[in-house]
Amino acid sequence: MTTATATDKPAPAFRFNKIGTGSLQLDLGLLLFAIVVIALLAQWVVLDESALDGNLRTRLKPMGYISPDGVRHIFGTDQLGRDLLFRVLGGLPWSLGISGVAVVCVAVIGTFIGLIGAWYTGVVRTIVLLGIAAMIAMPFLVLALVVVAVVGRGFWPLSLTMGFIAWTAVSRVIYAESRGLLTREYVLAARLFGVSKWSILIFHVLPGLRPTILVMAAFFFAVLLIIESALSFLGLGAPLNAPSWGNMLSDSRQYLTIAPWMMFAPAGAIVLAVISLNLIGDGFAELSRKRARAVEV
Amino acid sequence: MTDIADNNKPASQPIETEKNDAETIPVAKQTAQTLTKRILELLFLLMFISTLLFFLLRLTGDPAAVLAGETGDQEQLELIRKQYGLDKPLIVQYGVFLYKLVQLDFGSSLANAQDALGLVFERLPTSFTLVIIAFTANLIISIPLGAWLGSRPDRTGRKLAATAVFVAQGIPGYITGLLLIQLFSVELGWLPSIGNQGILSWIMPATTLAAFQAPQVVRVISANVAEAMREDYIRTARANGAGFNTLLWRHALKNAMLGATALIGAQVSFLVGGSIITEVIFAWPGLGRLLVTSVQTLDFPVVQAAVFMIAIFVYFAITLTDIVFLFIDPRLRRQRA
């Protein structure tokens, strides 16, 4: 029966080969994400010209409009006559920054709590598991909405709130995986040698969790980006004048009938970023599967 | 040749009986256990959320100022402090707060002095109907699609479809909603874009809500089906003459579905979260919009009542999924020692 598996070529572990990373998804995802991030640089090159003249109709320019002084508005302009492409680029630090900070919090807190739950038994574990199970059931957006309403808008309140709420799903996965790792022989050996709790968790268990953390971080980056935009869309996220993509979508909704193009730039940016992050997550998952298979063979 | 060769026992006995006397615990009893566990979790969650809200509101500033709004002068603040017991020590306030909570007394709305819980109950049915419709639609579409994609993932047509599903997964619900309004209300004028005005009004909100979660379910089901189709029991069934349809629908799918239990249960939670945005986009007279409005106006009694009811609903749904799977999945029925 091993004949079939014998045809599988053992895959290289996380090694960078000549082109790309060995995973098509990861390559594509990184490429897309790079495009999104490089676009960030464009905001310093171009000045944001807002033209508060004329009435609403004349300020709203459709996609591809070329102004008399020769400026081309690829994605059109918004209700204040601002070029939407450049506004989307200006929104990058907001949208990606907020969810980026949040995802770091999620990874750190989620891993920490998961490890605690896996290491201790008894009351500590029961509380951790009860807490995780309870929190997962609470719709994340509802909780974020309520907390943000109290702590206020802005970059840090928003990102930290999301970070401190969203870790539960991560910690559940980390918990399950750490419990598996803690039964491995090398961990038992380390315990027999009297290695301390934190040394075991940091030097023996954590490295084994790295692929999982990477995969989950990529997916959560996407999820948090969606949530951040949702909160901003509801008017409870980034400050109202900040060019966060959710804010821009919210604006576009008000002019849906007269300026349908207003949604394309922010919507496109969100979708592109989410897809690239999902691709990166899939790519990491595939690489770690390949590596696991290579170790088995 | 080996030692077993000289061990010529009759085949009929003795047969190993390790597990023969084991009895499974009755499903009813396990259902009771699941219920107890879930109720404990729910109490924990409600306690946590209300405490969080209580202290957040007090730590971040003067709740009286929040309650009075921007126009309140010193006199009004004093009045409000007295009225809400905010002049008492924090711990006493917390005690009173918890006592009222146990009686499900959330107070009355700051905006229009109506009973907060009553307001929530008024909005509840439409919202939860919307969520349940989306949930059902989601499963009806995702499960067959996922099974089809996962049954032969190497075929070209399915690869293309899987890519489409992947892209769809990257489109948040609020974008789908805006696009749908743009197309069906603004351009074509077929469907009403706001409010609940009869059966047609349900189409776009339900689609928006279902569309955001469906790709994820499709992907998980399809991955599980693909994995199940490589299992040994599929080979056994094939060796006994089972055709492709029997293998997929009668052997692989059930295993794949049971592997997705947690995700399917969590769908309700995701959908309730998504329904908030959907309701705002479609100006839907539901709980989500009430929550957003109350959050925006800092109408805390209503916020709290809404969060409570949402938590209870989600827990009810998750527990129901648990119990349904307990009846479907024989492996969950534990052995008595």
Added chain:
Amino acid sequence: MSVVTEGTADAARTAASGETILSVNDLVVEFPRPGQPTDFRAVNGVSFDLRQGETLGLVGESGSGKSMTALSLLGIVPAPGKIIEGSINLRDRRIDNLPVNELRKVRGNDIGMVFQDPMTGLNPVRSIGSQLTESVLRHQDVSKQEAIELAFHALDDVGIPSARERLEGFPHELSGGLRQRVMIALALINHPEVIIADEATTALDATIQAQILDLLRERLSSATMILITHDMGVAAEICDRIMVMYAGRIVETGTIEEVLTSPRHPYTVGLLSAVPKFDIRRPKLVPIPGIPPTAEDIVRGCPFAPRCRFAETDCDQRPPLEYAEDRLVACWHPRLASERKK
């Protein structure tokens, strides 16, 4: 060695009834390897006949192609593997090129198969009864109720206690040995003409292995069976004839007595030296040095030559499967009885 005498007795009995039931000719199973000059041949020109009432042992290391040979008899070689040459005949009917829906009528009905791992071989979420009746209803024209009766009898026949209740039960409620009995019941339920047991006892512990072997011997002594195993001891217990496979080819065939007492092929010699026995004169187990060629290796000449003690320069040519004295051996330098006097 009581075993050998037993095997001899069986061989003597079955040799008399000689009608050929299954006939395999020049079977080749290939797995495509994109990006490489050659595809991988899991089975490489295998031919054999299976006679009525005979138990044929297919012996070899893992990866020797014995399981692939068995799977190709049912037409269930896992994709992307394919039968690319040869023919398989069941009585007078060619079955390897049947359309799929015809082939499905052969599977489980004409040829039944017992697989290696009883822990994963049964669907964990369907009741044992439903898995048995599914197969019955597919192949036999009976009512649902009759199918349930047949399933009950099938379980009872393989020695499952309180079989009636077991029909409602699920695989995880049974121990490994009982599950393997269910697998056997499933293979036998439609009374197939040929039964293939693929490492049917390998995954079980020794005492349960003995019980299952007893069951096979008792229930299937008159059945036509192919027993696939890597364990010469198991083969010796119930087989009449043995076929040794190496790297996708048959290297030696003969009656159990012939092969056990005077192996011709150096590989068979090696296999027998690697079997533990309670024999004071041969206290040491002798492993075969090296490993069999994997899918990656391109083999020229005799595939066993790199591991063979007796290899000479002419072993870089492929040896054909030819009669060496009394039986078929694929070796340029077979260990002939006449040369073995020392």
